[in-house]
Amino acid sequence: MKSYILASLLAAVGTVSAVPMPAPAPPGIPSTANAKTQLAALTVKTITDPGGYSRDLFPHWNTVSGACNTRETVLKRDGTNVVVSSTCAATSGTWFSPYDGATWTAASDVDIDHMVPLKNAWISGANTWTTAKRTQFANDLNTPQLWAVTDNVNQAKSDQSPDSWKPPLTSFYCTYAKSWVAVKYAYALAISSAEKSALTSMLNTC
Template structure:
């Protein structure tokens, strides 16, 4: 009887190990039901501007932007004498037949297709200023977060031509983004005290980006500009 019980216990243990081994093999080899990566693996894939503006390069947190804002020089607008857009050469070549405009269109869009000349011939874009969506690249402008004329009035008039070219084609800082042509032209060269994105949900990102560019290039702000930037930064959630 003792030998029989020992044999039964051994058989039971063997069955448990066998079942566990089968489960492990199934877990290792069975694909997900839809054949797609998990949400965590695919998050952020496919390009396009994130809703919070995190696709903009070099954008600071609200806390960092508040600190940078306190350090900006406050001064009235300078003279527009001598200003010309030609003094801010754009759009510069970015290699492989691409210029700055086409590079931003590819970065800010989804499913963007480009021809051999790097022109966007298909894709989808959402203009974060007004929440409009587009499928034609020609309906979009590349906005300078801090407009060229605004930069001129706040310090760029003393820069070299090379530095102004760098500013006008800056892909490293949150200075360039693809938006609807109508919103870009409505904005013109106005500062945040004069024009704000119609989509108020973008105010937080807009103010963070604006402050970052002004701080990076050591440009001044007016009192009214600083007050409005403070108000816009207050819309950022902790």
């Protein structure tokens, strides 16, 4: 009986010291089968930069409710034990970055990444959208477009597509590709042949 209790205690200690569980994922991540179907439906073409891009063309971090804007809403959604001030700024909490597996306890170390970067959207078709649609895209909480991640990892990604940049954790390739495809499918954005090839390879890791 004592040995059983000891084993149970050791198991409990092991659980506490284990790698933190990932935070809840954004909504709308499709199954692998659906992601492959969506990928097949996307328009593949040579992607050229039409020029004229500016982040200001995608109004972002708009007010969601009360004093909370989109960034603050995602920080609360994806963090653990998040405490906010009267102005909705996160004053404490824990954030797990699925791109690289890092855990942070300061909101200043966390960026909100656009899964499909704003400039990539611009050159993939968003240059023809209305400002209202670009605003929706930049603040979309209904698709897997917004992710709380390590700030310098987000900066390393910049506006690159999966054929040029992939998250440091290969174990996240599957979810990353499914999310990228879901966003492009939701907004009928085009992809390049190299982008499709990279996404296909990533989906094959699922």
